[in-house]
Amino acid sequence: MALTLYVAAPTPLHRLHPVTKLGLLAAFVVAAFMVDRPLLLVPLAAVIAVLMVLARALPNVRRLRVMFLLVFFFTLVVWTFFYQSVLVPTYGGFLYGLSTAIRLDTFLATGILFLSTTRVEEVAYALGRLGLPYTMGFTLTLAFRLVPVFFDAALSVVQAQRCRGLEFGRGGVVARLRRFVPVIVPVLIGALRRADRMAMALELRGFNSGRPRTTYLRARAGAADVLAGTLAVATVATYVVLWAAGIGTLAAHP
Amino acid sequence: MTRATAGVASAVTVRDLGCTYAGATRPALDGLTCELPAGGLAVVMGATGAGKSTLARCLTRLVPCFLPADLRGEIRLLGQPIDGARVGALAGTIGMVFQDFEAQLFSTDVTQEIVFGLEHTGVAPDQIPERVTRALAAVGLAGFEGRDPTTLSGGEKQRLAIAGLLALRPPIMVLDEPTTDLDPTGRAEVFDVLGRLRAEGLSLVLIEHDTAAAAAADLLVLLRDGRIAASGAPARLLADVDACLAAGVRPPDVCRVFAMLGLVEPPLDVTAAAERLRARGLVPRVSDEPVSRPAAGSAIIEMRGLGHRYPDGRRALADVSLSIGRGEFIALVGPNGSGKTTLAKHLNGLLAPTEGRVTLEGRDVAGLPLETLAQRVGYVFQDPDHQLFAATVAEEVAFGPQNVGLPAAEVEARVAEALAAVELRERDADPFLLDKGARQRLAVAAILALRPDVLVLDEPTTGLDFREQERMLDLLDRLHAAGRTVIIITHTPWVIAEHARRVVLLKGGRIRYDGPLRPFFADEGLAAEAAFRPPEVTRLGRLLGCTPLSVAELVAWIGRGA
Amino acid sequence: MVVLTAICAALYAAILIPFKVVPLIPGITEFRPANAIPVVCSFLFGPAAAWGSALGNLIGDFFGGLGPGDLFGFLANLLYGLVPYAVWEAVTDAPPVPEGPLASLGLLLVMGVAAMLCATVVGWGLHLLGFHPFTVLGTVVLMNNLVVAVVLAPFLLAVLYPRVRRARLLYRDLLGPRRPLPRWRAALGATLVLVGTCTAFAAGELIAGGRWVAPWAAYETASRRLEVGLGLLPLLGLAIVGLALL
Incomplete structure (x- = not known):
């Protein structure tokens, strides 16, 4: 079962330097924060959509389409009713909700674009280049690698307990929650048994060997990175100008 | 020989090794002495708790560095004593593979998996690509570069774990039940890799439950309650059916057949065994093999x-x-x-x-x-x-x-x-x-x-x-x-x-x-499709013209003392 | 430590993912039985659980969308995994298992504070970004964390703690005994955590609901993001200072 969003495809976006990818992600996020007016967010969304197509990430959007819709409508409804108040619908809230909904979907799309083109090793590498200690980056990689292992274990445990008559979809919240005890305990104990072996296997591969560590993955920035960097800077600049000119902001609605 | 074992006579030397885990009352190992010549294959067998894994962990210094224990005696690898060494410092000397392959993989990319150990042992980056290519080729995973280990089969994962260690070029490898969690295809793949490593001159210590793997060993060690019950040439040890059973090891079918017929020095090969039996006129007499009919219940x-x-x-x-x-x-x-x-x-x-x-x-x-x-x-x-x-x-x-x-x-x-x-x-x-x-x-x-x-x-x-x-x-x-x-x-x-x-x-x-079973096992093609061979005794029987399902059955058909 | 952190993170993420399909607040939070993991692991694995739950939450989002809100998710979950063991250990030497009414009550209190601090940080951060109102998000996360902590965590601890202790995998076995803390420091720290958390949560509800403005954050923004953002900052600061003392 494919859990991760990473799309193994040889597209120019995949080949970008990890730091460039992280930079693009940050640029889009910053840009989306600069304006509130819903219409002004559309060009940004269009840029991201084009990159999505380039990165062959559209299947992921389809996979998470429910999420896009839910985020959109939920945000709209919540702000309409909870804008500076509790459970009182306001027009200002509606407008604000609309722009936030678009913004959140933009973030969602940006995140998917990033995850579709970036392996966790690259994330760890980029963060390392930006000053994160190696151990943190490695822990992230290791955890990421273990997720499918524990996920499969959890599925097995759920089935095994069903065979003993454990019915999950019945009863109130408390009763339902309590049924997770027979699921979580075996998964956790199994993980602990594995923890020991894993720590040993790490040392056997030279972790803590006492020798200085070398780094193999040394991504090199190329012309594409310059192009992507320019795109990032241009996007941010455009939106900062819009913001500075006061064009994109919504006034406070009392 | 491509590995650095030339000039050293002994790969592993263990002298009077004893080990008591912290907090344990009984020693896990007691007075072990054995020696594996360079380039040899030692197979270690015994029941659960006999001390097999403890021995493997002592050789790699996981005991006592990782699992606190009181250690006695001496271990030498390639003639050098290892007491006081850190586990990681021995990474280029001895590698160790466990049963649980999931616990030995740390990356989401096959290439990165091999690179991991190389980085941590300080191998220069310009040497890394060649090391990766060689290690993957050695385990038959060439062309898997860039794959996510999650998408690999069990056998492939275990071979990847082996490759990750091979890249560090250890002349000695210890394998603790490397195939227990694998299906027959995966097992065959791993044993195939081990065969190739041996041909390249690596010294191997293999812990196994299946005696079939022991037949080709230079040295078989039977452990029992932390002591060596017997050690020596596999053919000699496995022939002693009672000693095997006492150590909690299932003796090869051929050995059991020979023992029950009162014959000595059984060959470990089915064809040779069939010839010996035929030469002595010990051929089964069955006119009508009973068919195991499925129960006729509703x-x-x-x-x-x-x-x-x-x-x-x-x-x-x-x-x-x-x-x-x-x-x-x-x-x-x-x-x-x-x-x-x-x-x-x-x-x-x-x-x-x-x-x-x-x-x-x-x-x-x-x-x-x-x-x-x-x-x-x-x-x-x-x-x-x-x-x-x-x-x-x-x-x-x-x-x-x-x-x-x-x-x-x-x-x-x-x-x-x-x-x-x-x-x-x-x-x-x-x-x-x-x-x-x-x-x-x-x-x-x-x-x-x-x-x-x-x-x-x-x-x-x-x-x-x-x-x-x-x-x-x-x-x-x-x-x-x-x-x-x-x-x-x-x-x-x-x-x-x-x-x-x-x-x-x-x-x-x-x-x-x-x-029913007999027609299934009689058809070699069918068993091959199931990715396994019929039991040894059935194969022996087939060479003698019948399809026995158990040692007792074949022996009864041959007739004691016939 | 590395392995334990990774395992806590992976466990948390693995149990989070199936629930991505039934979101409480879409894209931000789900009904999460997994939220018992940081609390339980905190008592067992200490710092490894704190980092583990922060990373685990992040990884969970790797599987279903990443965004700027994850910065606060990271911080909130770090605290969620940090508060239980840090506060418990400062106050008592007893094992964190629900044996007897006093221990049970203490456990619930500590878990409640952790749950509230986590909810406050998430609600505060995402309101500051202008994504979701504190009144909704803070409340929902708190309810979810509290229910899970009360219903699941004590049972899990009762079964797991003795076993982890026997396997010598408790963080105290790995890190050695803690340095003794002066009584005043422990008391002050715990008090600050408690007071900071409760006041920050209350302030969040009041400011976001339009019923109060903190004198040090008297702005007027459309979504009240600065009012909430700056209004809660010093109160959250109290809780952090308290934690630093422990």
């Missing part, structure tokens, strides 16, 4: 035109029709990915068919409530640790009966009955602390407490030593004799031959064979 489960497609569109089962009679003992076999487990999970509604239907005594399984199903068809998962969670053995067994709403007195009666059936007396013990065999039996008890008519077990003997396997199989035989329908998924040929009455072979999601 059908309890029927599958008609069953098909299953996973949500991603892959077809797991196609057009499976199967009638399971009351009181049968069926072995469900087939290579990995053939649909065995998928099929079995349809028996009690864990999976719903996407085509066709499954009926239990004429009623559609899909319409039956979970409590009813759980009490009719029990399913024991391969890994007992996937279901044990309670604080005590008794609570564990009571869980099922409580779930289906039985009254307290009845629950208590069921617990006592189920624990008696599996011979577990420690009612208040913590399941977490039981050994693997006892946990496996506890998992069976937890299902038995629901008194199912049909019992499905997924690889019930995997990972157990020979004594525990026998104990589990005795239990299944008793349950079968008491009228239960037993269905096991297994890869172990002798388990099928000696216990099942009917074989269902799946291939590519379809039934390839369904019938």
Whole structure:
């Protein structure tokens, strides 16, 4: 079962330097924060959509389409009713909700674009280049690698307990929650048994060997990175100008 | 020889090695002395708890660096003493592979997996690509660069783990049950790799349960209670059937046949054994082989035109029709990915068919409530640790009966009955602390407490030593004799031959064979499709013109002293 | 430590993912039985659990969408995994298992504070970004964390703690005994955590609901993001200072 969003495809976006990818992600996020007016967010969304197509990430959007819709409508409804108040619908809230909904979907799309083109090793590498200690980056990689292992274990445990008559979809919240005890305990104990072996296997591969560590993955920035960097800077600049000119902001609605 | 073992006579030297884990009262190892010549293969065998893994961990310094213990005696690798060394510092000298391949992989990319160890041992980046290519080629994974290990089969994962260590170029490798969790195809792949490494001059220490792997060794070491019960040439040690059994090791069928016929110095090769027997006129006389007819009980489960497609569109089962009679003992076999487990999970509604239907005594399984199903068809998962969670053995067994709403007195009666059936007396013990065999039996008890008519077990003997396997199989035989329908998924040929009455072979999601055992094993092609060879005694019998299912059967046919 | 952190993170993420399909607040939070993991692991594995739950939450989002809100998710989950063991250990030497009414009550209190601090940080951060109102998000996360902590955590601890202790995997076995803390420091720290958390949560509800403005954050923004953002900052600061003392 494919859990991760990473799309193994040889597209120019995949080949970008990890730091460039992280930079693009940050640029889009910053840009989306600069304006509130819903219409002004559309060009940004269009840029991201084009990159999505380039990165062959559209299947992921389809996979998470429910999420896009839910985020959109939920945000709209919540702000309409909870804008500076509790459970009182306001027009200002509606407008604000609309722009936030678009913004959140933009973030969602940006995140998917990033995850579709970036392996966790690259994330760890980029963060390392930006000053994160190696151990943190490695822990992230290791955890990421273990997720499918524990996920499969959890599925097995759920089935095994069903065979003993454990019915999950019945009863109130408390009763339902309590049924997770027979699921979580075996998964956790199994993980602990594995923890020991894993720590040993790490040392056997030279972790803590006492020798200085070398780094193999040394991504090199190329012309594409310059192009992507320019795109990032241009996007941010455009939106900062819009913001500075006061064009994109919504006034406070009392 | 391409590795750096030239000039050193001995790869591993162990002198008077003793080891007592911190907090333990009894030593795990006591007075071990042995020596493995450079480029040799040593196989270490013995029952669970005999000290096999402890020995492996001492060689790699995991004991005492990782698992605190009091160590005595001396270990030398390539002539150099290793006391005081850190585990990581020995990475280029000795590598170690475990049974649990998932715990040995740390990356989401095959190339990165190999790179990991190289980076940590300070290999210069410009040398890394060549090392990666070579290591992957050595384990037959060339072309896997860039793949996500999650998408690999078990055998491929284990070979990747081996490659990760090989890249560090250790002249010695220790392998602690590297194939226990693998299917026959994966096992063959790993043994193939080991053969190649040996040809390249690596010194190997292999811990194994299967004597077939020991035949080719330079040195066989039988451990028993932390001491060496016997060590020497495999042919000599394995011929001593009683000594093997005493050490908890299943002796090769050929050796047992020879021992029962009073012959000495059995060859470890089936063809040679057949020639020796024929030369002595010891040929079986059978005119009519008894056919193990499936029990003639009425059908309890029927599958008609069953098909299953996973949500991603892959077809797991196609057009499976199967009638399971009351009181049968069926072995469900087939290579990995053939649909065995998928099929079995349809028996009690864990999976719903996407085509066709499954009926239990004429009623559609899909319409039956979970409590009813759980009490009719029990399913024991391969890994007992996937279901044990309670604080005590008794609570564990009571869980099922409580779930289906039985009254307290009845629950208590069921617990006592189920624990008696599996011979577990420690009612208040913590399941977490039981050994693997006892946990496996506890998992069976937890299902038995629901008194199912049909019992499905997924690889019930995997990972157990020979004594525990026998104990589990005795239990299944008793349950079968008491009228239960037993269905096991297994890869172990002798388990099928000696216990099942009917074989269902799946291939590519379809039934390839369904019938009694003898015709199945007589057809070498069929067994090959199941990715295993018939049991050794059956192969020996085939060379002599019959199809025995057990050593006792062949010996009876030959006739004692004939 | 590395392995334990990774395992805590992976466990948390693996149990989070199946629940991505039933979101409480879409894209931000789900009904999460997995939220018992950081609390339980905290008592067992200490710092490894704190980092593990922060990373685990992040990884969970790797599987279903990443965004700027994850910065606060990271911080909130770090605190969620940090508060239980840090506060418990400062106050008592007793094992964190629900044996007897006093221990049970203490456990619930500590878990409640952790749950509230986590909810406050998430609600505060995402309101500051202008994504979701504190009144909704803070409340929902708190309810979810509290229910899970009360219903699941004590049972899990009762079964797991003795076993982890026997396997010598408790963080105290790995890190050695803690340095003794002066009583005043422990008391002050715990008090600050408690007071900071409760006042920050209350302020969040009041400011976001339009019923109060903190005198040090008297702005007027459309979504009240600065009012909430700056209004809660000093109160959250109290809780952080308290934690630093422990």
